[in-house]
Amino acid sequence: MGLTREETESLCEKILGLVKADDAEVWVSSSEDLQLRSANNDITSNGLVQRARIGLSVSYGKRSASISLNQTDDATLRDAVEKVQAMAKLAPEDPEQMPPVEPADFAEPLTFSEATASMTPEEALAQVRPVIEQARAAKVESAGYLERSVSGSALANSRGLFVFQRETSVGFSVTARTAEGGGSGWASTQVTDASQLNLEPVGERAIEKALSSRHPEERAPGRTTVVLEPAAVRDLLSLLSWSIDRREFDEGRSFLNGLVEEGEDPIGKALFGEKANLISDPLFKPAPCGTHSHGLPLTKTPWIENGVLRNLYLGRFWAQKLGVPPQPGPGNLIMPGEGKSMEELIGQVEDGVLITRLWYLRMVQPQSLLYTGLTRDGTFAIKDGKISGPVKNFRFNESPVNVLKNLVSSGVPTRVLGSESDMPVHAPPLVVSDFNLSSVSDAS
Amino acid sequence: MHRREWLKGTSAAGMALLSSRWTIAAEEAAGISVKFPALADAALGKAKDLGASFADFHVMQTDSESLFVREEMVQGVNAGSSLGCSMRVLVSGAWGFAASEEVSEKSVLRLVESAVAVAKGQSGWRAQPVEIEMLPAFTGKWEADGDTDPFTVSLEEKVDRLLGINRSALGKGASYCHSHVSAVRERKWLANTFGTRIEQSRVRIFPNFSVTVIDPKKGEFASRESDRPPRGAGYEHLRDWDAAADAALAVEQAKEKMAAPSVTPGKMDLVIAPSNLWLTIHETVGHPTELDRALGYEANFAGTSFCTPDKLNSLQYGSELVTIVADRTVGNGLATVKWDDDGVQTVGKEFPIIEKGVFRNFQMALGQAALIGVEGGSNGCAYADSFDAFPIQRMPNISLRPGPDNAVTAESLIADVEDGIYVDGRGSWSIDQQRYNFQFTGQVFHRIRNGKLDGMYRDVAYQGNSVDFWKACDGLGGGTSYELGGAFNCGKGQPQQVAPVSHGAVPARFRQINILNTAEESGKKVAAVTNPNPNTCSCSGGGMKSWA
Numbered sequence: 001m002g003l004t005r006e007e008t009e010s011l012c013e014k015i016l017g018l019v020k021a022d023d024a025e026v027w028v029s030s031s032e033d034l035q036l037r038s039a040n041n042d043i044t045s046n047g048l049v050q051r052a053r054i055g056l057s058v059s060y061g062k063r064s065a066s067i068s069l070n071q072t073d074d075a076t077l078r079d080a081v082e083k084v085q086a087m088a089k090l091a092p093e094d095p096e097q098m099p100p101v102e103p104a105d106f107a108e109p110l111t112f113s114e115a116t117a118s119m120t121p122e123e124a125l126a127q128v129r130p131v132i133e134q135a136r137a138a139k140v141e142s143a144g145y146l147e148r149s150v151s152g153s154a155l156a157n158s159r160g161l162f163v164f165q166r167e168t169s170v171g172f173s174v175t176a177r178t179a180e181g182g183g184s185g186w187a188s189t190q191v192t193d194a195s196q197l198n199l200e201p202v203g204e205r206a207i208e209k210a211l212s213s214r215h216p217e218e219r220a221p222g223r224t225t226v227v228l229e230p231a232a233v234r235d236l237l238s239l240l241s242w243s244i245d246r247r248e249f250d251e252g253r254s255f256l257n258g259l260v261e262e263g264e265d266p267i268g269k270a271l272f273g274e275k276a277n278l279i280s281d282p283l284f285k286p287a288p289c290g291t292h293s294h295g296l297p298l299t300k301t302p303w304i305e306n307g308v309l310r311n312l313y314l315g316r317f318w319a320q321k322l323g324v325p326p327q328p329g330p331g332n333l334i335m336p337g338e339g340k341s342m343e344e345l346i347g348q349v350e351d352g353v354l355i356t357r358l359w360y361l362r363m364v365q366p367q368s369l370l371y372t373g374l375t376r377d378g379t380f381a382i383k384d385g386k387i388s389g390p391v392k393n394f395r396f397n398e399s400p401v402n403v404l405k406n407l408v409s410s411g412v413p414t415r416v417l418g419s420e421s422d423m424p425v426h427a428p429p430l431v432v433s434d435f436n437l438s439s440v441s442d443a444s
Numbered sequence: 445m446h447r448r449e450w451l452k453g454t455s456a457a458g459m460a461l462l463s464s465r466w467t468i469a470a471e472e473a474a475g476i477s478v479k480f481p482a483l484a485d486a487a488l489g490k491a492k493d494l495g496a497s498f499a500d501f502h503v504m505q506t507d508s509e510s511l512f513v514r515e516e517m518v519q520g521v522n523a524g525s526s527l528g529c530s531m532r533v534l535v536s537g538a539w540g541f542a543a544s545e546e547v548s549e550k551s552v553l554r555l556v557e558s559a560v561a562v563a564k565g566q567s568g569w570r571a572q573p574v575e576i577e578m579l580p581a582f583t584g585k586w587e588a589d590g591d592t593d594p595f596t597v598s599l600e601e602k603v604d605r606l607l608g609i610n611r612s613a614l615g616k617g618a619s620y621c622h623s624h625v626s627a628v629r630e631r632k633w634l635a636n637t638f639g640t641r642i643e644q645s646r647v648r649i650f651p652n653f654s655v656t657v658i659d660p661k662k663g664e665f666a667s668r669e670s671d672r673p674p675r676g677a678g679y680e681h682l683r684d685w686d687a688a689a690d691a692a693l694a695v696e697q698a699k700e701k702m703a704a705p706s707v708t709p710g711k712m713d714l715v716i717a718p719s720n721l722w723l724t725i726h727e728t729v730g731h732p733t734e735l736d737r738a739l740g741y742e743a744n745f746a747g748t749s750f751c752t753p754d755k756l757n758s759l760q761y762g763s764e765l766v767t768i769v770a771d772r773t774v775g776n777g778l779a780t781v782k783w784d785d786d787g788v789q790t791v792g793k794e795f796p797i798i799e800k801g802v803f804r805n806f807q808m809a810l811g812q813a814a815l816i817g818v819e820g821g822s823n824g825c826a827y828a829d830s831f832d833a834f835p836i837q838r839m840p841n842i843s844l845r846p847g848p849d850n851a852v853t854a855e856s857l858i859a860d861v862e863d864g865i866y867v868d869g870r871g872s873w874s875i876d877q878q879r880y881n882f883q884f885t886g887q888v889f890h891r892i893r894n895g896k897l898d899g900m901y902r903d904v905a906y907q908g909n910s911v912d913f914w915k916a917c918d919g920l921g922g923g924t925s926y927e928l929g930g931a932f933n934c935g936k937g938q939p940q941q942v943a944p945v946s947h948g949a950v951p952a953r954f955r956q957i958n959i960l961n962t963a964e965e966s967g968k969k970v971a972a973v974t975n976p977n978p979n980t981c982s983c984s985g986g987g988m989k990s991w992a
Contacts, residue, residue: 035541037938039741042571046562047541049832051528065521070528070545083523090599091521092607096514121558125565136571143743145938175744186744251620253656257663359747360874364885364905367664368966372883372905374876376747395874395881395907397965436965439907439958442750443878 002030002152003052005164011054011072012156018081021058021088024158025100025295029053031151036124039143041136043128048121058084062093096317100157101295109165110288113193116168117150123194124148127172131203135176138207140183144174148194155295165290169424170194173417174203175377176210182444183390185209186357186377188231188417190424192288209356209378216390218440219381225352225408226435227345227382232358234418234425235373237278237333239361240400241423243369244303246312246327255369255401256309270307272404275338278304280330287415287424289331296328303330304404330423337410337428345411345431347385353394353437354380354387359419369399374441393444394437406433476503476527476547476633477643484635487531487552492637494560496533498576500636500787503529503547504831509595510626513606515614520624521599528831531555535563537573543832576811577821579787581639586782588646589775590678594627595647597679605682606653612688613655616695619665623653623691625682628932628944632785640787648778648944650674650932651682653691657698666702666902668694668887671719671869673929674944675776697888697900704900706963707889711956713864714906715857715919720867720886722929722947725844728910729761729768730947732879733797734825734936735806736837739815746936747877750910751803753816759803762914767845768798770807772824777841778930778944779827785835786810786826793824797842798914809837829941836937843928843948847920854951857919859895861953865904866890866897870929872905883907885962903963913954921950 003011008028015026030052037045057066058081065087069080128146135142147170154164173188187205191197228236248254249266256266281300282291291298302310311327319326346354356378364370375393382388408431415426484501491499505527512520529552530543540563542555606623613621627649635641651672658665670690675681716724732751736742739753751759762768772790774780783789786809795805806816809826813819827838858866869887876882889904890897908916930946 033939035939039743040572040739043538043566044741045539045541045834045836046566047543047834048558048562049543050545051832052545053526065523067522068524068526070526080525087521087523087599092518092603094517094519096517096519121562122565125562129569133569141740141743143740145744147939173744177740177743177748184743252658252660252663253620253665253667257660257665260663262660262663359877362872362874364872364883365903365962365966366667368963368968370962370966372872372874374874374881376877393876395876395883397883397905397960397962399966402967434967436967438883438960438965439881441876441881442909443747443876443880 002032002050002150003028005152008152008154008164009162012154012162015054015056015077015081016156016158018078019058019158021085022060023100024056024058025155027055027153027155029151029153031149034119034121034124034148036128036146038128038132040141041132056080056084058088059097060088062095062097063088063091064094064097065091098316100159101161102159103161104297106163106297107283107291109291110283110285111168111192111290112166113168116148116170116192116194119148119170119194127197127199131174131199134200134203135207138211140176140178140207140210142174142176142206144172146170146172157295161295163292163295167290168192170197171417172199172202174206176206178210178214181214182216183210183214184377184444185213190415190417213378213380213390216392216444219353219391221394221437221439223434224437225349225431225433227349227352227354228430228432229356230414230427230429231416231418232355233335233427233430234416235358235361235420236400236403237335237425237427238418238421238423239371241330241333244312246314247318249312255367258367266309267312269309271309272304272307272401273407274307275407275410276304276307276404277336279334280332281334282331284332284334284426287332287334287426289424293328293331296326298328298331301330332424333427335413335427337413340409340411342411342429345409345429346382346387348409348431349382350384352382353391354382357419361420364397369401370397371399372397374443376443393441395439395441396436397438398436403432403435408433476505480633481641483549483552484641486549487556488635488637490553490556491531491533491560494556496535496560498534498637500532500634501529502785502828502831503633505631506830507595507629508626510624511602511606512622512624513603513610514622515610515620516607518603526831530831531559532834533559533563534574534576535560536567537575538563538566538570539574541834574811575814577814579638582783582787582789583641585643588676588780590647592679592683593647594649594679595629609653609687609691613691613695616692617657617699618655618695619658620656621653621691625649625651634785634787636787638787642783642787644781644783646676646781647678648674648676648932649679649681651685651687653687655691655694655698657695657702659702664702666698668698668701669869670694671887674778674932675928675930676778676780676946677776700900701888701902704902706903707901707959707961709959709961709964712959713861714954714957715854715861715864715866715892715951716954717854717866717868717951718927718929718949719869721844721949721952723870723873724884725768725842725947725949726934726945727873727875728879728882728913729797730839730842732910733806734837735808735812735816738806742936745938750878750880755803757802757804760801760915761798761803761911762801763917764801765847765920766798766801766914766917767796768842769794769796769845770840770842772840774841774946774948776928777946779839779841779946784824784826785828786822788822788824788826790824795823807837807839809835812837827943829943833941836941838936838943839934839945841946844950844952846923846926846950850922850924852920852922853925854921857921857951857953858892858897860919861892862894864892865901865959866892867906880909882910903961905960905962907958907960913957916954916957917952918955919953921952925950
């Protein structure tokens, strides 16, 4: 189960007590992961993994260095402290080196569940088994992955900061594939509290998509209205959230530089469609996250409000230089939806494509935040407001900026897994116009 | 690698750090070597007592170091270490696995119990039992070749070298430059119930930089990353690199790229430098020919493959010029080891994946060959990226064989192109989950006109289908143009594991490949721009040599 709060605090104190440098910051995390992987309707690997990790940064004035380790015996800790201090003394001064953060009050996070922490391998197997049996009964091949994670992490420093937070989650995804016809379907869920876990509907969705995506037809690529399911939306929002950076903009190397005139500030500008809203809130119960980021309190933060950019990530050094408070990056992402059902969203589309999820997203052009990637595991044509049948997958070249500019309407938000990050994201399905489907992929 | 030789590179400051056992992991490793046999005997004995038909016990120690320099500021001086062990058991046809950072008899015996329990949890409802082949038993130690141990080189030396890169770039007019070097030492101990008891050690290093130039008036910027690949090598891989000169050239190229005309999309002939082609080999040949993918084991994450077992020895994967081989014994290869993480010896297991254009072999790990009726068992492609990772099939070093004429160079290939592009450096990469449809960019796109380099294009991506692409190959550089590229971070598996791998390549020519204009793809209207330097190129010819 990892280290308790008391054990973690004691370890932090021990390490800080060994440090002779001017300042020090230590983080300690310990975790126990239960990992259950399946393929071809059988378990393929199944394990229980315990980890501990310690990070220590020390500084002498503007000279600093960091070390990480996973052994906690006294001799190793002493050696690690000696080593990192020697490295810091040899390091040149960094004019941007900041002192450790001062102690602060942090809200109690909503990220821990006893039911998840106490989940056993047998219980995990019992959850996954019906999904595999569903697939066998439907005569499709399933491959899935369940990961139950329990972790505790602490941050402490020589200024007196100590914060300890625990986190639990269970993530599950499954792909069902048909033996003939090239059908493939995927579905997922992620919860903090394992007592809310119900994998059978997840399996049913994947199987249904696999069966209904057999024998896809080829649809011409081009700019198209698409219905993006939440898994696709969460990937695109994650990519956008990594790039809303004040310093990059100030230095002239952000996609935002191309959206405003020289000398203009992007904050307060309507850079996205008026239906675009994006916030982070660590205490959002359906998808919570920790309540600090490197010792800075995380609070509810609007990033985009009715299409207007409201905040940018702002590191401590750059904030000091600008004379304003720092703005930590998001620990989770929440996009409120309009609450429309999938039927309503699809019903709005005269001629378009429904996309279940995206794959292999990579930056093509940072100047426009253009990403490429592919659709997979359930891509369907929409005609006259109805699903008209499966279509072959597409490669797309599109920017999440354009996706939010061209947002037509949205559905009911949910928490699912994506292919690009583990950050908790609560996002609705979206109808987006002019989505650039660049070419057809033969992958099924 | 000989420790005596490593110490030649050690300066006084480096020696000062040697007082810490942290940096002399070899001695700590020796401690593990001493206690490993008894731990292994206890673990494997208990696994057999609890009903395991096969078991293996892994210990892994990883040391790492990285430096990051932004402009003239040293902003990251980092070291890391991890140590731990894992137990894998096969009980009644089901795998069980458990891992912990505690390497002690008490912990190891607990891991055996956990691993056996999770394997037994599948009892009664498996469709197919896991079956594995018998493996020969090996004993011994192996260390990768290298010259100067990067962990014993002084911090000052490394910092000075990175600062030299950045000063060179800034002096040439770069708006920004960051440089970075990371080094990893991986030590592994493996014992299994076939009787294997082995120990291996290897080091890898990755020096790199990126320069950026900006045009604040237009709100535009352009970057150029270095081409120096990571290698299974010592500090000499950074020391022997004239990185400051490359950084100066990179600034010139970034400026030229920003001012270059935007490419007109359509079909064009490409000559691709090894600095770009290695990644194309990785994505279009390496991943599709992993047997676990082809059999559905990666269906929920990395995907499956167009390259199915029925295509063995029949699929025309490329033109007759194309031969691509897998080899875990390549000098300085990032996937080079003596034994894989299933305990299979790699010497003698080299194999062609594509031979004269025909698909010949899959990459396989333990228990996979029999699934497709191939005799001889695993071909040595298992890897676990950390002490707590279940070994899975991963890529060996996979390389394109040079063409038959040693005199053929990139220039020779370019000479036979009327209107095309010479692609240099790794850019963006993406490919579908069955490895048909790919799209890659690069660092620099030199325009080819009438057989000669003639300025640059910007906004270029090439897109295609893996098999069609390799069939369009009609020219290969000779042996003297061969270069070894690679990456530290190939991802696969759930939980995701990251593997280092090298890919050798020669310059190669491909006819009529689909070129996209990425600015147009982003929705921008692209105005026709006249090439400001229609007959000159600051890197013509020299570009290829300098980035080699």
